[in-house]
Structures are given as C-alpha cells and as structure tokens.
Amino acid sequence: MLSVAHSPDADDIFMYYAIALGWVNCGDLRFENKALDIQTLNVEALKGTFDISAISFGLYPLIRNDYALLRTAVSFGQGYGPKLVKLKNKRLSKRFKVALSGAHTTNALLFRIAYPEARVVYKNFLDIEKAVLDEEVDAGVLIHESILGFDEKLEVERELWDIWLEQTKSKDLPLPLGGMAIRRSLPLLKAIECERILTDAVRIAHNNKKILSKMLLERGLFRVDAATLDTYLNMYANENSISMNEIQLEAIDKLFEIGYRHKIYDAPLKVEHFLIPTEYKEVRFS
Numbered sequence: 001m002l003s004v005a006h007s008p009d010a011d012d013i014f015m016y017y018a019i020a021l022g023w024v025n026c027g028d029l030r031f032e033n034k035a036l037d038i039q040t041l042n043v044e045a046l047k048g049t050f051d052i053s054a055i056s057f058g059l060y061p062l063i064r065n066d067y068a069l070l071r072t073a074v075s076f077g078q079g080y081g082p083k084l085v086k087l088k089n090k091r092l093s094k095r096f097k098v099a100l101s102g103a104h105t106t107n108a109l110l111f112r113i114a115y116p117e118a119r120v121v122y123k124n125f126l127d128i129e130k131a132v133l134d135e136e137v138d139a140g141v142l143i144h145e146s147i148l149g150f151d152e153k154l155e156v157e158r159e160l161w162d163i164w165l166e167q168t169k170s171k172d173l174p175l176p177l178g179g180m181a182i183r184r185s186l187p188l189l190k191a192i193e194c195e196r197i198l199t200d201a202v203r204i205a206h207n208n209k210k211i212l213s214k215m216l217l218e219r220g221l222f223r224v225d226a227a228t229l230d231t232y233l234n235m236y237a238n239e240n241s242i243s244m245n246e247i248q249l250e251a252i253d254k255l256f257e258i259g260y261r262h263k264i265y266d267a268p269l270k271v272e273h274f275l276i277p278t279e280y281k282e283v284r285f286s
Contacts (some may be wrong), residue, residue: 050183055181098121099123111163246251256268
C-alpha cells in the first residue's frame with residue numbers, strides 16, 4: 001500500500017479521486033490517500049512521511065535528495081495566483097504583520113522577497129481571511145478557492161502574480177504553485193508506474209470533468225458551489241495539469257533561480273535533473 005498525501009483543496013481532490021473511485025487501472029499497486037493542508041504537507045515532506053505527496057514547488061529544493069518530482073497533478077497560475085489582502089483603506093507599514101499559509105510555499109518565497117521587513121505568522125489557509133478581518137494581523141495572503149471570493153470588507157493590496165512578473169521579467173512564464181513528489185527509495189519501475197497512474201487519473205478527471213465534479217460535490221468534498229468549482233478547476237486543474245510542458249518546466253527553473261539568487265536555496269538547480277526518468281522502462285525492456 002502506497003501512501004499518497006494531497007491537500008483538501010478542490011483541485012487536488014479532483015485530480016486524485018479518479019483513483020479512489022476505481023476509474024484508473026492501477027495494476028497491482030494500491031494507494032491510501034490522506035488530505036492535509038499545504039503547510040502540513042510541506043512539513044511532512046521534510047520528514048519523508050509519505051511515499052507520494054503534494055508539495056509547494058517552493059519547497060522542492062529542500063527535499064530534492066529524498067524525493068523526485070512528478071510531471072503530473074501540477075497547479076500553475078497564468079495571470080493570477082495568491083492575493084495579499086487587507087482591510088479596505090488600511091495603510092500598511094514596512095513592518096506590517098502578515099499571515100501566510102506556510103513557510104515553504106511558493107507564495108511565502110515571493111512574499112519574503114518583496115516584503116523583507118514584514119512580520120510573518122503562519123496559519124492554516126482557511127483561517128487567514130478571518131485573522132485579517134479580526135485585525136489579528138494587518139494583512140494575509142489568500143490561496144486556493146479563497147482568492148475567488150472574500151469578505152467585502154477586504155481589498156487586494158497586491159497580486160503575487162505581479163511580484164512574479166517583477167522577478168521573472170516575463171509575462172509568458174506561469175507561476176509554479178503546487179506539484180507532486182515521490183520518494184526516491186521506491187524502486188524505479190514502481191515510481192514510473194505511479195507517475196503513469198497519477199497522470200491517467202488527472203487525464204481522466206479532466207476528460208470527465210462534469211460528471212466527476214457532480215459526484216464529488218454530492219459527496220460534500222468541496223467547500224464551494226458548482227459554479228465556483230468550475231471556475232477554480234479551469235484555473236488550477238486543467239489540461240496543463242496532466243503533464244508538465246516545456247514552458248512550465250522553464251518556470252520552475254526560474255523559481256529555483258530566484259530562490260538561489262536570494263539565498264533561499266543552497267545551490268542552483270535545473271528541474272530536468274529531478275524528474276522520474278521514464279525512459280528507463282523502455283530502455284530496460286527493449
């Protein structure tokens with residue numbers, strides 16, 4: 001039994017559940033899934049807890065020796081992403097107090113670069129909006145479905161997409177948010193098969209979006225209504241989530257470059273060196 005961890009967020013659930021529902025040919029492999037918030041997922045990945053785990057791309061350089069990156073079940077923002085929000089008409093000082101969803105998220109990396117003097121606290125992403133409304137913090141970075149609808153007392157101070165543009169100098173590169181990592185200690189052929197199964201799950205989910213969304217809504221697995229879910233999945237669980245393309249790989253390289261340039265990572269990395277070598281199976285059995 002292989003352990004798979006993902007967030008309780010709509011895109012992660014949507015991309016995984018074709019496996020849970022038996023829609024994917026898993027051969028002899030069996031999976032046990034667990035839903036955890038992104039901060040917990042990143043912390044557990046640092047410990048090596050799960051065989052396969054959703055992670056923030058911003059975390060990956062810290063776990064590269066223990067986990068390889070999968071090409072599938074990825075979420076990128078193209079012209080959108082996390083939002084820094086505050087109470088309307090509130091003025092933020094240089095050392096404003098802000099709530100982030102986790103220390104190793106991509107949004108935390110970009111935020112710290114843009115606001116080095118801000119006082120950061122970490123909260124479950126579901127609690128950030130309330131913390132801002134209650135003035136427990138001066139501002140907060142909203143992620144996941146929260147970016148699509150928040151209290152009318154709040155306003156967007158800054159889009160993290162804009163910080164990404166400032167760092168990359170390119171409107172073409174999507175913002176790398178979340179992906180999947182697999183334990184390196186697994187036999188390579190098993191790891192290749194896991195990537196195949198997960199890729200099939202995302203493809204099947206995408207190709208059967210209406211019926212799968214309806215089934216999962218009826219099971220109460222989402223925090224949003226059908227219309228919001230459709231919008232959200234179009235953003236973060238779409239055809240580009242099935243298997244990373246060249247522009248997405250380039251974007252991850254840029255993220256790693258930015259992190260190294262700002263001394264967040266200890267070495268320059270190229271994502272191609274950390275993917276599952278799927279060609280091994282073909283070469284071995286040719």
